[in-house]
Amino acid sequence: MNMATAPVSGVPLIEGALVEGHWPEWFVASRQRGWEDFQKLPAPAAKDEKWRFSNVRALSLDAFRYPGAVADAAALTARSTGLGESAARFVFGNNRLLSATAPAADLVAAGLVIMTLEEAATKHADLVQKHFMAQEAKLGSAKYAALHRSGPINGVFIRVPKNLEVAQPIEIFHWVEGESSAVFPHTLVVCERHSKATVVDCFRSADGAPAFACGVNDLVVEEGAKLNYVAVQQWSPSSVAFHLNSTIVGRDASCLGMQVNLGGKFVRNENYSRMVSEGARSDMLSVNIASDEQMIDQRTFQDHAKPNATSDLLYQNALTGKGRTVFSGVIRVEPGAHKTDAYQKVRNIVLSDDAEANSMPGLEIEADDVRCTHGATTAQIDDRELFYLEARGIRPDAARQLLVMGFFNTVLDRLPDARLRGHIEGLVEARLTSALRS
Amino acid sequence: MKHLKIDNLHVSIGDREILRGLSLDLPTGQVHAIMGPNGSGKSTLAKVIAGHPDYTVTSGDVLFDGESILEMEPDVRARKGIFLAFQYPSEIPGVTIANFLRAALQARLPEGEELEATEYYAKLYEKMDLLEMPRTFTSRPVNEGFSGGEKKRCEILQMAMLQPTFALLDETDSGLDIDALKIVSHGVNSLRGPDTGMLVITHYQRLLDYIVPDVVHVMVNGRIVESGTKELALKLEAEGYDWANEPEAEAVGA
Ligand SMILES: Nc1ncnc2c1ncn2[C@@H]1O[C@H](COP(=O)(O)OP(=O)(O)OP(=O)(O)O)[C@@H](O)[C@H]1O
Ligand SMILES: [Mg+2]
Numbered sequence: 001m002n003m004a005t006a007p008v009s010g011v012p013l014i015e016g017a018l019v020e021g022h023w024p025e026w027f028v029a030s031r032q033r034g035w036e037d038f039q040k041l042p043a044p045a046a047k048d049e050k051w052r053f054s055n056v057r058a059l060s061l062d063a064f065r066y067p068g069a070v071a072d073a074a075a076l077t078a079r080s081t082g083l084g085e086s087a088a089r090f091v092f093g094n095n096r097l098l099s100a101t102a103p104a105a106d107l108v109a110a111g112l113v114i115m116t117l118e119e120a121a122t123k124h125a126d127l128v129q130k131h132f133m134a135q136e137a138k139l140g141s142a143k144y145a146a147l148h149r150s151g152p153i154n155g156v157f158i159r160v161p162k163n164l165e166v167a168q169p170i171e172i173f174h175w176v177e178g179e180s181s182a183v184f185p186h187t188l189v190v191c192e193r194h195s196k197a198t199v200v201d202c203f204r205s206a207d208g209a210p211a212f213a214c215g216v217n218d219l220v221v222e223e224g225a226k227l228n229y230v231a232v233q234q235w236s237p238s239s240v241a242f243h244l245n246s247t248i249v250g251r252d253a254s255c256l257g258m259q260v261n262l263g264g265k266f267v268r269n270e271n272y273s274r275m276v277s278e279g280a281r282s283d284m285l286s287v288n289i290a291s292d293e294q295m296i297d298q299r300t301f302q303d304h305a306k307p308n309a310t311s312d313l314l315y316q317n318a319l320t321g322k323g324r325t326v327f328s329g330v331i332r333v334e335p336g337a338h339k340t341d342a343y344q345k346v347r348n349i350v351l352s353d354d355a356e357a358n359s360m361p362g363l364e365i366e367a368d369d370v371r372c373t374h375g376a377t378t379a380q381i382d383d384r385e386l387f388y389l390e391a392r393g394i395r396p397d398a399a400r401q402l403l404v405m406g407f408f409n410t411v412l413d414r415l416p417d418a419r420l421r422g423h424i425e426g427l428v429e430a431r432l433t434s435a436l437r438s
Numbered sequence: 439m440k441h442l443k444i445d446n447l448h449v450s451i452g453d454r455e456i457l458r459g460l461s462l463d464l465p466t467g468q469v470h471a472i473m474g475p476n477g478s479g480k481s482t483l484a485k486v487i488a489g490h491p492d493y494t495v496t497s498g499d500v501l502f503d504g505e506s507i508l509e510m511e512p513d514v515r516a517r518k519g520i521f522l523a524f525q526y527p528s529e530i531p532g533v534t535i536a537n538f539l540r541a542a543l544q545a546r547l548p549e550g551e552e553l554e555a556t557e558y559y560a561k562l563y564e565k566m567d568l569l570e571m572p573r574t575f576t577s578r579p580v581n582e583g584f585s586g587g588e589k590k591r592c593e594i595l596q597m598a599m600l601q602p603t604f605a606l607l608d609e610t611d612s613g614l615d616i617d618a619l620k621i622v623s624h625g626v627n628s629l630r631g632p633d634t635g636m637l638v639i640t641h642y643q644r645l646l647d648y649i650v651p652d653v654v655h656v657m658v659n660g661r662i663v664e665s666g667t668k669e670l671a672l673k674l675e676a677e678g679y680d681w682a683n684e685p686e687a688e689a690v691g692a
Contacts, residue, residue, distance in 0.1 A: 382528075383491075384528045385528050385529075385530055387490060387491070387512060387528075388524070388527070388528040388530065389530070389538070389541075389542075390489075390511070390512040390513040390516065391488050391489070391512050391513075391516055391521075391522050391524075392513075392516055392521075392538070392539075392541075392542040392545075392596060392600065393513050393516035393517040393542050393545045393546060393600065394513060394541050394542055394545050395513050395545055396511070396513065398541060398545065399513070399541075402533055402537070402538070402541055403530070403533065405532070405533070406530060406531055406532030406533035406579065407531070407532055408532070409532035409533070409579075410531070410532055
């Protein structure tokens with residue numbers, strides 16, 4: 001495996017990346033283009049519709065640097081506890097691979113490929129080149145997508161071969177460590193025809209230092225395949241983070257994607273799902289907790305290119321303190337995409353007077369005979385429900401926690417795997433406990 | 439023996455006085471029934487005892503074994519041993535019965551102590567069997583989509599799990615078919631005993647055939663106007679409340 005060669009550290013982000021490792025020429029060229037685009041593209045402006053209600057001032061990148069290697073790779077690997085049992089586990093820290101647990105021999109023999117993107121860029125150049133950031137970032141962050149492309153990307157390439165079902169989840173950890181460190185996690189998953197897999201990305205800070213994360217994931221789900229993808233974001237509370245997603249769903253294929261945002265100071269998610277064939281289905285889910293001065297800004301796009309496809313979006317936010325969320329979503333039904341079934345719902349529960357939830361659902365429909373619904377609700381904790389719980393002896397704090405977890409359960413219940421659900425629920429609950437105390 | 443004592447209680451909501459000098463003494467070991475016309479303040483009494491924040495106690499007191507509970511938060515009262523089976527139980531989306539009851543029992547344990555899961559489920563299943571509730575209910579959100587009768591059964595399940603000292607059952611019989619009424623009454627009766635006092639609010643003497651009360655109180659216009667044995671319920675069934683609505687009607691002890 002190609003490991004880091006010359007450690008590069010302390011170089012400011014704004015001077016462009018010096019990159020370690022062995023990357024093929026096509027990738028180096030793409031990186032160069034990324035850097036040029038990043039410099040060319042304008043910074044987001046407050047009046048830009050795609051940045052409405054956001055906080056563009058939070059986006060100064062001057063302080064951030066390409067970090068050196070983490071101090072203790074073994075310690076971070078040990079802290080990478082997740083589901084316990086997994087099909088494979090990769091741990092990265094400050095853009096470098098720290099450890100890898102390869103999949104079982106029978107899965108490898110069946111053709112399952114899980115390796116670093118760096119290794120895959122050479123060994124599976126065709127597939128990586130075909131799918132790596134193949135979709136343009138349309139939802140406002142093209143500049144940051146370009147920055148990602150230019151950076152010391154690391155992460156995992158997964159190819160699930162035709163008909164293979166990988167029962168256990170594949171776990172990926174990305175750690176960031178040190179003051180003002182910048183990381184560029186990337187996950188590229190190709191589920192070939194009629195295959196099945198579950199992939200969990202865990203984004204974590206090793207310390208409480210402010211960090212910058214510029215992550216991208218590309219999910220390709222081919223005919224009849226089924227992919228579950230969960231990203232659990234737990235960057236430090238002073239961090240700025242992007243996570244840009246593109247999901248392509250083929251004929252009779254389905255993808256369930258869930259974004260769980262528990263950390264960060266300014267977080268921007270862009271989730272793009274394109275139904276490219278009939279019978280495709282995309283479930284777009286998100287659970288978010290914004291407390292203190294956190295801002296979680298999410299833009300989504302449900303792109304129906306072909307008839308008879310389904311997309312079902314459910315985003316739920318709990319806000320406390322001066323927490324802010326932005327949801328802006330579009331359902332687009334292209335001409336000819338008849339019998340589209342698209343659903344979009346954002347639900348906010350606001351737990352303090354100073355919190356602010358903005359929701360902007362939207363539709364662009366250019367086909368007939370479609371069923372599209374969208375809606376946004378914002379509520380507070382219901383006093384009658386609270387009294388009901390207290391009348392059973394449950395303390396007010398615990399009662400509030402139970403009610404908010406009940407609110408989130410609607411989304412968490414959509415996870416198909418009980419163990420994964422239990423794990424995510426535990427992380428959400430722990431975060432909620434601290435958010436309700438602050 | 440412990441007493442739940444309501445002493446000359448006056449309660450208002452906004453400017454309106456709803457309870458107007460109500461007194462009642464419920465000892466453990468007894469079941470008292472309260473009957474009274476719609477709007478006479480029966481649910482108000484039950485909710486005030488449980489600590490509902492909407493109501494203002496302007497004078498009088500509620501004493502739990504001699505100690506005033508009026509300054510206590512609802513959750514504190516509940517942990518002391520007060521239980522209210524609601525007339526209109528709330529739906530709690532996303533919170534399963536199992537999680538809900540676990541939280542309620544956990545709240546009664548000393549800090550740092552964890553509820554033992556196996557024992558908990560054994561007890562839960564035992565009580566569900568008693569009330570003939572299918573086990574699938576444990577994973578359903580509390581009261582969400584429940585039929586009227588299922589909600590009432592769920593209230594009694596909670597009572598059975600929490601084993602209160604004083605239980606206030608507000609129209610637990612309404613919405614129950616005759617079989618369910620028998621099952622729920624059986625559940626309630628199984629909780630009767632020297633350490634439990636019950637206040638049963640109902641409109642129907644029928645319930646009192648199953649849960650036989652020691653004392654029946656008639657409540658009109660925010661006051662107890664008469665108390666007596668269970669025969670009093672038969673009189674109400676036959677004559678209604680007209681006789682008690684006389685402006686000069688006096689409170690007569692049994
Ligand atoms: N939260 C409230 N806001 C306004 N009025 C209230 C409130 N709660 C009770 N009341 C009023 O107080 C009076 C007594 O109500 P309560 O529910 O205690 O009656 P009840 O005896 O339980 O009646 P029922 O037999 O119909 O259940 C009614 O006139 C009711 O409208
Ligand atoms: Mg009532």
